[in-house]
Amino acid sequence: MTQITGFKPVVSSVAISLVVSSLNVAMAANILSFFPVHPESHRIVKSALMTELASRGHNVTIVSPYEENNALPNYEEIIIKEVLQLSEVFGKNVFKTGKDSGTSKDVALFIWKQGIAICELILRHPQIQQLIHSRDRHFDLIILEAYFGDCFIPFSKKFNAPVIKVSLFSGTPWMYDWIGNPTELSYVPDPYLDYTHKMTFSQRFWNVVTAYFYRIVRTYDHMPTMDSLVRKYYNFSEELPPLWEVELEVTSLSFFNTHFCISYPRPLLPNAINIGGMHLKPPKKLPQDIQTYLDEAKHGVVYFSMGSVLSSAYFPEPIKKAFLEAFSKLKENVLWKFEAESLPGKPENVKIGKWLPQSDILAHPNIKLFITHGGLLSIIEAIDRGVPVIGIPIFGDQKLNIVKTERAGLGIHMDFNNISEESVTWALREVLHNPKYKEQAQKLSKLFRDQPLTPMQQAVFWTEYIIRHKGAPHMRSAALDLTWYQYFLLDVRLLRVFQTKL
Structure with a gap:
């Protein structure tokens, strides 16, 4: 290949670099993120994403139980170390519960209860109360961990900022619900069940039962409890509609820590992005x-x-x-x-x-x-x-x-x-x-x-896409505005039944 030399290519490359740099500065956003869960694996993903965003010039503020000691000047941490005590209790007890230690229902309900405890612990923290009452802070984007992020959704209303949710696994049916993404239970197994995408009749039955059990518990038990925490700790809660309504309104995009060669193929909307492996880095020297x-x-x-x-x-x-x-x-x-x-x-x-x-x-x-x-x-x-x-x-x-x-x-x-x-x-x-x-x-x-972009490049692109397009409302599914009977076409089917009998 002939090497191109000379003055013009050099000037062009410098000009391009200057333009790109100026765009990064112009796009620099203030990002508030909550990753309150204590497992080290959650810290790894949080650190990878937020460090990359900070390195691209964004001003990031992270609420987490782990201290990163990040040297970047635009990387602010609010550390809630008390959360780590809950991790130790869970780690000690999980092997002592006998043969039911892995029962999906018991473990999921335990995790939800733990999530409520974590939320209250964080919301009453002086630094978080200061953030809630602040008048001189502004954020362009809120990033929430999907599992325990419900009680932090009102920050989106306070700062008039869209929300991105990050699921550290392939996601439950209700995690897809908040962006209107369909979950076809005939071939998409619930993550708490050890089923594959090729289910028997019995497995499909229990897959449906499991998915709707968690949806009902979350809707009528977990979210009302979270809503009561919101009313207790946010000084502007009287202006808020029910928490579940706010969630559907402000959630612009969801990241799921999976990939189709790891998981099973399923339908995805444009604002449901798989970023499995986002935390991966080239191997470093071992001790x-x-x-x-x-x-x-x-x-x-x-x-x-x-x-x-x-x-x-x-x-x-x-x-x-x-x-x-x-x-x-x-x-x-x-x-x-x-x-x-x-x-x-x-x-x-x-x-x-x-x-x-x-x-x-x-x-x-x-x-x-x-x-x-x-x-x-x-x-x-x-x-x-x-x-x-x-x-x-x-x-x-x-x-x-x-x-x-x-x-x-x-x-x-x-x-x-x-x-x-x-x-x-x-x-x-x-x-x-x-x-x-x-x-x-x-x-x-x-x-x-074998991917066109690395998972981290995907995550960064879509994060900045949501910032650039002010929440990207053009990607919002119309399914979120339908009643349950409209979504399942029950009104149309009922009309068809009447027509048949006439």
Whole structure:
């Protein structure tokens, strides 16, 4: 290829750079975001998105339980550390609830109750009250975490700013409802059920029951409770309509942390954007002790982590013993995220650490297998790095995530309540010694990476699109303005029945 040289191309490139820079400055917006949930995985996604927006010149204010110590001058943090205490309680109790620990109904209702506690804790905080009563602050956009963001919706009214909601997983039916996006329950499984997109009659029945159960509970229990918190803590609440009406009015766009090669295909409106893998970054250098441990593992390494909320240190003793005995039989080494100083009975081929850089570890060529709870970020990282998995789901969408990975040939599913030395040994041998899992992991990695834009580029583009177009009302679905009987065409069908009888 001939290289173009000379004065004009240089001037042109400089001019283009100056124009782009001036546009970024002109577009700089004030963004207020609430990411109040305590799991580390939520912090990772929040930090990735908000840091990128700040690096593009936007002035971001983040309410969160985690302190990032971000050096950017336009990155303001309001830290509510008290929220972290709720995380510790949940992590200790989830393994002690017996065989019902993973029941979707109980866990979902528990999470909603926890969300109410988090909301009240944050709304009464002096810095948030100061923000509520402020007269000299202005924001052009509000970004809310989808699960626990309901009580912060009134900030949209205060600042006359549109709302973007961010779901840290593929989303529930009611999360799609607030933008008018259809959820076809005949082939779109509820994330709390371990169904695939090809359901039996019985599964389709329970899929409908589950979806409408949560919709009813949220509409008639959760949202009225949130509405009462709004009336209690916002000084302008008398001017507000019911919270659910405000939500439908101001929500301009929703991000969902999924991708069609991870999840199942489903219809999406223009303002429902998949950004699965937004948190992914190129691998960074590992701490020296971990780097050495991985490099020197002649037969490879099994990486074991139950995520940021579930602590394997709180495993019942029989479960710990089953893993330790199974690991002792391996020729491979094991790197285990274990949240205690010591692990009695630990074999020589096992190394533990309270905190481990998971994504960077999974990128190491000696990682042969990932034992995971099935959190979506963990599954995305495994797919991106091409590592097969053994999934041990505990609650929430983890069951569905692991069912998807098993059906995709990425790994196998283990029932936490039936773990034994024999079952762990069989699972390890199956995934480590059967090449089909590694081959499928590498195939899925290629599919996932084959995108025109990175997930982060997608997220940034659509965020700035909403800012540029003042909430982009042209993308709002007319379904939001229909009554339930109009939406389901019951009035038209009823007319048809009358016509038939005439």
